[in-house]
Amino acid sequence: MTTLSTTVHNPLVRALHGTGLLAEDLDYHAVRASMVIMFFFFGYQKWFPYEFERLVPFISNGPLIWWLYPVFGHAGASYFLGVSEWTFGSLLLAGFWDKRIGILGALGSTGTFIATVTIIPFMPEGWDVAAGGFPAMTGNLPFLMKDVVLLAVSFYLLRQDAIRLVRR
Template sequence: MGTRQASADDLASVGFSALRCALATNIVWIGVLKFKQYEVENDEPLVTSSPLFSRLRAKLGAQRLNRLIGVTEIALGSLIAAKPLAPRASAIGSFGAIGMFLTTLSFLATTPEARQEGQGPLSLSQLGQFLLKDTVLISAALLTAAESLRAARPADCPRTL
């Protein structure tokens, strides 16, 4: 293997590790914040506009719903971080994060405050721009899922493309 290839492989390895660490940290940190009252208030426009979450909010109340979301986020972030010890569990965490981010992106369609009033449907407000970053996080979760699945594969299993 040439020096350039080794350097590219090393860089990719460092990049995957940094991506996994950043993704897990972001998800856990945001999950912890769900236990703060200001975060309950910040999430109100999102959950009250969502067909799914508005029903959950009506049943659980705003604070309990946020805590449930927080516990879910902490669990998913922890699973993603667990790749060295439990690669299959880490893949499950990554797939769960993909579902979570897809759900969050649905708020772009259901939350009127996500768009800048009077500027057309593609003009996102600050809230809409915040939600849009989840497209990048979905991509990160897809990569961490793939890397975890590779690590979970038995050594004698042939690699296919």
């Protein structure tokens, strides 16, 4: 098995090591920071009328979030999502220091992206029939596909925080 210490003689590995790119947990911290940034920016959008209307096809076709409109109305549903995103982003941010809080943020994040990924099969006109249907995406569906990756990232953070908490 090759380890970092045995590959330091490789000039590329040596150069990467010198940049700090191979620092332990760099990827974990970068993923956490990117999720915090993403939740804060996406949460910010939810406070504006243009976003209320932009969310209609997503919420209306979401098997896990359809209830937001009957309960809160269009603006209220958007505000609810914005507060949720800021809450999960804040919990993920606090997870840099406290893994128990990080686990709560990762659980919320995982739930968020389970809810959005489940919209994919129900999005009207999501597959371009003229181009042969699946996998030719159209309309709002390509926007939702990023949530498949964000779900995986959320699960990664949940797992990493749980492992780090158990090891303490």
